[in-house]
Amino acid sequence: xxxxxxxxxxxxxxxxxxxxxxxxxxxxxxxxxxxxxxxxxxxxxxxxxxxxxxxxxxxxxxxxxxxxxxxxxxxxxxxxxxxxxxxxxxxxxxxxxxxxxxxxxxxxxxxxxxxxxxxxxxxxxxxxxxxxxxxxxxxxxxxxxx
Numbered sequence: 001x002x003x004x005x006x007x008x009x010x011x012x013x014x015x016x017x018x019x020x021x022x023x024x025x026x027x028x029x030x031x032x033x034x035x036x037x038x039x040x041x042x043x044x045x046x047x048x049x050x051x052x053x054x055x056x057x058x059x060x061x062x063x064x065x066x067x068x069x070x071x072x073x074x075x076x077x078x079x080x081x082x083x084x085x086x087x088x089x090x091x092x093x094x095x096x097x098x099x100x101x102x103x104x105x106x107x108x109x110x111x112x113x114x115x116x117x118x119x120x121x122x123x124x125x126x127x128x129x130x131x132x133x134x135x136x137x138x139x140x141x142x143x144x145x146x
Contacts, residue, residue, distance in 0.1 A: 040104045041077070041128070049140050052114055052132040056106065059126030060084065060099075068121045068130055073114065077128065078105040113138025 041058040056077050058066065066079040083101045110132060118133025 039106065040081075040100050041106065043077075043106060043108065045108060047111070049134075051118075051134060052110060054108060054130040054132070056128040056130070057126065058123075058128050061126075063123045066123060066128060068119075068128070070110070070116045070119055070132070073110050073112070075108045075110055075119075075130065075132065076105065077108070077130070078103070080104070111138075 041056040043057070044055045046053045054075065054077075058079070058081070061079055061081045065081070066077070069076045069078075080103045081101050113134045115133045115135045119130065121128065121130045123129075
């Protein structure tokens with residue numbers, strides 16, 4: 001019955017349109033912050049009783065090009081990744097580029113109990129590890145039943 005009104009299958013048309021849009025943008029978001037797919041750097045976020053742990057996977061970035069800031073419950077990781085191949089082969093023509101280069105910024109909302117005065121960050125082997133301590137009042141504790 002839907003064919004009588006539209007003359008074709010609406011879902012097939014939408015799928016075709018989606019494929020055309022994907023082809024237009026090369027299958028990647030138009031901006032590094034456009035969506036979860038392609039967001040850089042990819043992150044893992046977890047928690048212990050003592051802290052919130054964030055690991056950002058940022059290989060190929062020099063430590064001095066990374067910045068970590070915390071403000072109003074938001075942890076911001078920003079920096080810049082430079083091209084490597086252009087320095088080694090300036091005469092090479094680019095046919096494809098899958099590795100992101102340029103400035104980036106990720107913002108992570110921290111839980112309410114995060115303590116901005118207890119932040120540590122270290123960068124090793126392409127991984128930026130950030131540990132944000134919890135306030136004493138927000139740490140879980142056992143209550144003795146009498």
